[in-house]
Amino acid sequence: MPSKYHIYGMGNALVDIVTEVSDQFVEEHAIEKGIMTLVDETRQHQLVEAIHLPSSDMQCGGSAANTIIGAAQFGASCFYSCKVANDEMGDFYHEDLTSNNVDTNLSPGNHEEGITGKCLVMTTPDAERTMHTYLGITANYSNKEIAIEALRESDYLYIEGYLVTGDQSRAAMIEAKRLAEQNGVKTALTFSDPSMVKYFKDQMAEVVGSGVDLLFCNEEEALLYTGAATIEKAQDALKDIAKSFVVTLGAKGAIVFDGDNAYSIQPFETNAVDTNGAGDLFAGAFLYGITHNKTFEEAGALASLAASKVVSKFGPRLSADQASKLHQQLFD
Secondary structure (H helix, E strand, O other): OOOOEEEEEEOOOEEEEEEEOOHHHHHHOOOOOOOEEEOOHHHHHHHHHHOOHHHOEEEEEOHHHHHHHHHHHHOOOEEEEOOOEOOHHHHHHHHHHHHOOEEEOOOOOOOEOOOOEEEEEEEOOOOOEEEEEEOHHHHHOOHHHOOHHHHHOEEEEEEEHHHHHOHHHHHHHHHHHHHHHHOOOEEEEEOOOHHHHHHOHHHHHHHHOOOEEEEEEEHHHHHHHHOOOOHHHHHHHHOOOEEEEEEEOHHHOEEEEOOOOEEEEOOOOOOOOOOOOHHHHHHHHHHHHHOOOOOHHHHHHHHHHHHHHHOOOOOOOOOHHHHHHHHHHHHO
16 A cells, blocks of 8 residues: 655754845854854844845745655655744744645644744855754754654655754654654655754764665765765765765765665756755655656756756745656656
């Protein structure tokens, strides 16, 4: 009997506020460019006040949410486990998630007191994206957010690496992975950001445990986690913790390993204006592919094409129509 869900995702629920800023703005506000930085509510408010909010785009987000929505737009059946507050942003998040055909553990009007998390995504003219994140209530992500029945009825569990920063959320990562393994659900983990590997390496290793079925990382994360000097040596080291893996290489494409063979995935020519969400959509398109009878090489090609399209526009998503056209371009 086929599973109800192709992918069960777990991660932070953040309302993404996507905006363009100048390099001068980055310098004036002492922003560390190119990475995700966790900030408190005061710092987040200062930056939101400094940008031009009406020209910014708001969407439900968080790294894994973007991946799950991307997979759903290609046609995967998806579930997303997350935590929002009973405020306006929490209602917005829930509505935006369900409007993208993603089932969730959230219940209308049944959110806890608190503040829904927000991620200010600032894109500079060189297409580099810098994120300042106030986690809000999602910092309290715990085992309570795990929808056990939905997880049991899934092909893959997809875990967001950003959850590693909190003791409760890290415990939830470990518990969800245990439940998945117990019920024959494959496990997929993304390192999410170089800072997660650089500053939380021991905690990430705790989540990895005896290994995962599928690992997503970029080149920098692969080198940081393995301590290898070259990407070739890093690939060999990753085989000890993941049965299969994807290493994205930015403009150079990606490397995918299916457990037996490694494939070099070529990039598609594009004019990058915003790299926000490229890795998230790559993972979403790839997960769609391997849960829909595509080989790792075919799934990698679709993911590479999807990533090339999303970086040519502002924001971390394509539309369902755009996703359908990309699928047709490669396979129909």
